[in-house]
Amino acid sequence: MPLQLKRRQLIKALAAGGLLSQLGPLPALASGNKRLYVDGLSFLPDDLADLKSSNIDAYLCDISDIEAIQQLDGTTNYKRTYRACMKSITEALDRVNANPEQLLLGQTGSDIRKARESQRTAVFFQIQGADCVEGSIDNGLVQVDEFHAKGLRALQLTHHYGNKFSGGALDNADLETGGQQGLNKPLTTAGKQLINKLNEKRILIDVSHSSPQSALDTARASSAPIVQSHGAVRTIVNHARCSPDEVIRAIADTGGLFGVFMMSFWLTNDKIPTTEHYIAQLKHVAKVGGIESVAIANDYPLRGQKNLLKLNNNNAEGVKQYLDWWHSLRAKKVLGYEVEPSHVVIPELNHIDRMNRIDNALAAAGFAANERDKIMGENWQRVLTQVLG
Structure with missing residues (x-):
């Protein structure tokens, strides 16, 4: 039997009655029994009251920051450098430690349970791009150790564009070749060494924003489960930022x-985005990867996309802030940018109560209670427990 199939069968067994049953039943909250809610990506909120209002028990928390880097051609690139991210993770850790009544630093999977029992929110620090690992392979990638000591528990290999470790989703070849082969750059030798280091440190590997080939290579190279913490399905929206089925299956x-x-412009090309479009994405992931592979992510603040909230979720106005960037990538012939976006958010989900609303929409769509348990949080709990310990 192929190794990957054995791994999937093992994970199904663990989900069905092994690992999760060993963890025991989820604790009841003072307000009664509540389904576990874990989000794949958000940020530390300006107002910590948002934590309770969101009903989220735990989430991957992007604490990275960027630095403007002047390129030789005179343009500016923005990278998550070591200096910027070390400063931002230190500040984030200080904020978590200063608010122990509301926040719990997620270091192992069991911290989800601890946070739930104490009615706090567990935050698992994540950085969106391995550009912050600037040291050489020869020195053992010591910067990974430094970030881990500060609480880093998930590292995304790249953000949009490739680096010395991984190809990026929006990488492109020169225009003379039509710009397609650059979209599928493989994992590099340095990338494979980084994966070994992350496995050793029990840091979750995130292939969001990676090229399809790099994601496939990472799935083969990693000895631990990997994730795409936030993304969408290319079968539904044919776009470079969306993942083909082979990547979903490999993960x-x-x-x-x-x-x-x-991000609704990567969920549907229909003019009016709805919750049904979101549910269709979840259904497709379940069809391709199995119900144990499906999860919820945000990629906006807990309250939602700030500018759209100011505009009362007026997508026609809100999308304008993305058009210059969108058109620049259309000019480079990057896959999918030939389709003009008409929206940014699903209005009913651009809301602090989105997790409850998704849960209810799943029920209306016919998902069983145990399937909703997995999608809304148990799948994340299982993966974080297996990878982080």
Whole structure:
């Protein structure tokens, strides 16, 4: 039997009655029994009251920051450098430690349970791009150790564009070749060494924003489950930022999961985005990877996309802030940018109460209670427990 199939069967067994049953039943809250809610990506809120209002028990928390880097051609690139991210993770850790009544630093999977029992929110620090690992392979990638000591528990290999470790989703070849082969750059030798280091440190590997080939290579190279914390399905929207089925399947075969996010222009090309479009994405991931691979992600603040909230979720106005960037990538012939976006958010989900609303929409769509348990949080709990300990 192929190794990947064995891994998937093992994960199904663990989900069905092994690992999760060992963890015991989820604790009841003072307000009664509540389904576990875990989100694939958000940020520390300006107002910590948002934590309770969101009803989220735990989430991957992007604490990275960027630095403007002047390029030789005179343009500016923005990278998550070591200096910027070390400063931002230190500030985030200080804020978590200063608010122990509301926040719990997620370091192992069991911290989800601890947070739930104490009615706090567990935050698992994540950085969206391995550009922050600037040291050489020869020195053992010591910067990974430094970030881990500060609480880093999930590292995304790249953000949009490739780096020395991984190809990026929006990488492109020169225009003379039509710009397609650059979209599928493989994992590099340095990338494979980084994966070994992350496995050793028990840091979750995130292939969001990676090229399809790099994601496939990562699934083969990692000895632990990997995730795409936030993304969408290319079968539904044919776009470079969306993942083909083979990537979804490969992630699932590691025992990992695929989180569907809230950026509606990558969820549907229909003019009016709805919750049904979001549910269709979740259904497709379940069909391809199995129900154990499906998860929820945000990629906006807990309250929602700030500018759209100011505009009362007026997508026609809100989308304008993305058009210059969109057109620049259309000029480079990057896949999918030939379709003009007409929206940014699903209005009913661009809301602090989105997790409850998704849960209810899943029920209306015919998902069983145990399937909703997995999608809304148990899949994340399982993966974080297996990878982080």
